[in-house]
Amino acid sequence: MAHTSQESVLGTETPVIPSDVTSPTTTTTQPFNEVPVQRLKGRHKLLAGLHRMTSSQSVNRVSTGRSRGYSGNSKASVSCMSLHSTQSLNTPSLGATLTNELSFGYSTTPTSTATTPGVQIPIFDERARLRYLSSLDGKTSAGVPADMRSQAARPVLTSELVAVDEDYFSRPVSQQIKRRPDFNFWRDLPSELRMEVLAYLQPREIVRSSTVSKSWHKMCFDGQLWALVDTAEFYQDIPADGLVKIITSAGPFVRDLNLRGCVQLRETWHAKGLSDACRNLENFSLEGCRIDRTSIHNFLYSNQRLVHINLSGLAGATNSAMKIIAANCPRLEHLNISWCNNIDTRGIRRVVEACPNLKDLRAGEVRGWDDLELMQMLFEQNSLKRLIVMNCDTITDESLAVLLEGQDSEVDCISGRAVVPPRKLKHLDLTRCRGVSDVGLKSLVGNVPELEGLQLSKIRGVFDATLTDLLPTIPKLTHLDVEELEELTNAVLQCLANVPCAPNLRHLSISYCENMGDSGMLPLLKRATNLRSLEMDNTRISDLVLAEAASMVRQRTQRAVFQDKDKVDHKPAIGLRLVAYDCQNVTWTGVREVLSRNAEVSVTTHTTELPPLDRLATTDSKLSTIQDHLPARAPSSPRIHIARSSSFPSEIIQLKCLYTYQPTVEEHTKRVLRGDFAAARRLERKWAEFMIAQEEAGAVGAGSRRRRRRARAAQMMHADEQVEGEGAVAGAGGVGLGVVGGGRRRRARSGGCAVM
Structure with missing residues (x-):
């Protein structure tokens, strides 16, 4: 490679690169997207990483000599490296140095010239947006994964990127859910859901559950579970301390408080602060409680949202309590002060004046x-x-x-x-x-x-x-x-x-x-088909009214129908409560009519003729072809399908009649209500036979007639047994095989009275 002339761009002598360095792999200009991946070794790797340059302008001002050029036999010197370079007008600004992400194996030292022999810097498009990952920190790296930010400081080779990409797409992703080592479902459940579960329990069950542990005790006496405190079902079984604990612990949460009949609270109204515990009551009942006047006044003073107040039968309720209600309870709608001897209409007048929404006033025996x-x-x-x-x-x-x-x-x-x-x-x-x-x-x-x-x-x-x-x-x-x-x-x-x-x-x-009597009740029963309670004791009605009532109940409701294949488990309900005792014209016949209708079970049989077998066979082509080869036979008779269905009453009559008939009627009603209709019909039949025999025994001259009738029945039975015995003997000898009952065993006689 020839040496550059003295008329260079910066006016300095450019060193000559040895011939062994200027190999085709280093001198050939490669485009940016085609970077060679061949690696150099030793001295060549160092020389290829350094850009050859002249001294900078700052060095020229010091009047130093020209830097010595490189030779193939001498060692390289770093004195030729420029600490400050002038930016080229034709290249983009790349900063002080090129980052490892953009160098692709080239040296990151900037040069003072645009053309460097041996190695050339790739040309970037000025419109491209450059982003240097190595210079990003935690604040300016939004949108960049953390793993890329951590790996930005080190050089990443192309082979490594390819390996990572291939491994990322080829490796299956498996997520294993780690279970908590100490997982307790009830303990880790939110408190709202635990209260919702406990809300399905009855008050008795909630109190019993409080003995499990301290946490359960705290939950069971939480006020959220006791918004409604109704002691109507367990007021006789719960002690005073337990009831006081429920009310005091759930005081602000209680909306409905029914303490009817809780006489065990007589000594605890003031000792435990019970009368001051509840402050948000809407429905309040103290009927039958042994409570003093001061406690009643405390309840009324503390609760200004009362809508329903029941003070029936309380001696401590006076006109002063009515005055407190008029002053503190403007939302009152229901007031029950029956049997309160210390209240008169003067107290009621104050309540009526102050409570415009009063709708229900019960003041029995008030003066x-x-x-x-x-x-x-x-x-x-x-x-x-x-x-x-x-x-x-x-x-x-x-x-x-x-x-x-x-x-x-x-x-x-x-x-x-x-x-x-x-x-x-x-x-x-x-x-x-x-x-x-x-x-x-x-x-x-x-x-x-x-x-x-x-x-x-x-x-x-x-x-x-x-x-x-x-x-x-x-x-x-x-x-x-x-x-x-x-x-x-x-x-x-x-x-x-x-x-x-x-x-x-x-x-x-x-x-x-x-x-x-009958002339008024019979037309009424035909029109009043929705009657549920009818009291007719000590009137002139007769058995016709009972029969009409039974017919009315039977017609107004649909009967329950079951097929033979269905499992019958039907239990009717009480549709009419009928009181007819001490009525002179009502006899056991009318009572029996009611019992018969209560246990009436009707069986319906449906018969259907099906087509003959030959006609069915001819419908199929294969069967008809086979039938042609069979010998002729007589036409088969049509098949008969029998379907049976049973209907049962949906509603029955609960009858209260003469005291001598009442035990039988109650037992019959119990059997019907539990669905045992066969036992009920059997009881009705036996009772009817008993009543017939009793009437016959009570009639004048009935005893002799009954004895004669039983004697004739016994003689006929004895004659039948003799005929059966003779038929059996004849059948054994080969004669008289057609006698009905032949071969039966003769019943043994005890030697007692033939009539009884």
């Missing part, structure tokens, strides 16, 4: 219902849907009229009734209100169209005319109680059968209405 101001207040408010004033002697016809029609209301000239908005009452209980008579009940006519339940039992002086006028005006009536209204007759029942409320009627009580 002061003759207060017309309270009745006028209830009339103007018109929010009551249920009013129970049983055993209130103070309520009169006048106060009842004010409640329903108001004072000084406009009166219709034609009908003579007050023109007032209809009342919202749905249930009215006037049981044993001795101050109410037929005159007061006339104010109900046309004023209570939404009425569903009406209880008028034990009110004297009520006649047919009042009820016949009232019943057509209450089309939604479902419960009617007219017990011990002796003046009522069958006209009321006939009117009830023709009014619009008859199909909706579900409960009817006409007990001790001695003037009612």
Whole structure:
């Protein structure tokens, strides 16, 4: 290779590279994408890695001599390396040095010239975006994998990249899930899910589970599980300490608290802070508890969200408690203060004034219902849907009229009734209100169209005319109680059968209405097909009413049908509760009719004629070809398919009848309810035979007739046995083989009485 002239770009002498260095592999200009992979060794590797250059401008200013050129026999010198180079105008800026990622085996020392003999720097496109991985740190390496950043500092050869790529795509990825060494499902389960699981347990089971461990004890007495504390099922079994612990630990969480009948809390209302534990109650019941007045007041003071309050039968409930309710419980809707002797209508008036949402008021045996101001207040408010004033002697016809029609209301000239908005009452209980008579009940006519339940039992002086006028005006009536209204007759029942409320009627009580009988009940049973409870004790009904009731229950429900192949496990339900004791015209025949319908099982047989076998054979071509080669035979008879299905009652009647029949009726009902219809029918048949024999024994002269009948039956049986014995002997001798019963064994006789 020739030496360069003195007229170089920088004006310095360029050293000559030895001939052994300038090999074809080093002097040939290769494109950037075709980098040679041949490696040099020893001195050649060092010389190929260094760029030959002249001295820099800074060196020229010092006036030093020209650097000595390289020779093939002398060692290389590093004095020719430039510490500062001028950037070429035709090359991109590559920084101080070329990184290992871009050098591809070339030297990373920059040169002062664009053309270096022997080795050339590849030309990059200026538009290409360069990214040096070695210069990236943790903040500026977003999007670059960590493994690439860690390997950016060392030179990566092309062979290594290829090996890594091939290994990455060829090696299967296997992820093994490592199990936790000490995994406890219940312990590691979130607390919300554990509470959700425990919420499915009954209160008894939750208390028993609290004895497992301390953690379980803490969970079982968590307030989330005791938002509803209803002791109706276990109030007799739980001790006072356990009940107090439940209420005090879950106090702020409790919404519904029912302590009905918990007399064991008598001494713990103040000792444990029980009356101050709950502060968010909505439904509250202390019926039957032995609680003092102060504890009741603490409960009412602490809970301002009460909607339902039941203080029935509490001697500690007074008008002061009503005052507290009026001041702290504006959301009250249901109030039960029945049998509270220390409460009168003065306390009720405060509650009515302060609680505009009051819908249910139960104040049985409370004094002061003759207060017309309270009745006028209830009339103007018109929010009551249920009013129970049983055993209130103070309520009169006048106060009842004010409640329903108001004072000084406009009166219709034609009908003579007050023109007032209809009342919202749905249930009215006037049981044993001795101050109410037929005159007061006339104010109900046309004023209570939404009425569903009406209880008028034990009110004297009520006649047919009042009820016949009232019943057509209450089309939604479902419960009617007219017990011990002796003046009522069958006209009321006939009117009830023709009014619009008859199909909706579900409960009817006409007990001790001695003037009612079959002429009123039979048409009513044909219309009132939805009856669920019927009380007719001490009336004039007969067996016809029981038979009609059994027929009505059978027709209104579909019977359960099972095929022979089905497994029969049918248990009917009680559809009608019928009370018919102390009725003179009801006999065991009517009772038997009810029992027979309860255990009635009908079997239906369906017979189907199938086509003959020959006709079926001719439908297939192969079978017809085979049949042509067979000898002629008589046509086969058609096959008969018999399908059997059994139907069982879906609803039965629970009957309460004469005390001498009642044990048999109850046993029969038990067998039917458990699905043992065969045993029930057997019991009914045996009981009917017993009743027939008892009637025959009780009749005049029946004893001799019964003895003669049994004697004739015994003689006929003895004669049949003799004929069977003779037939057996004849059959043995070859004669009389056709005698029915031939060859049977003769029954042995005991030597006792032939009749008995």
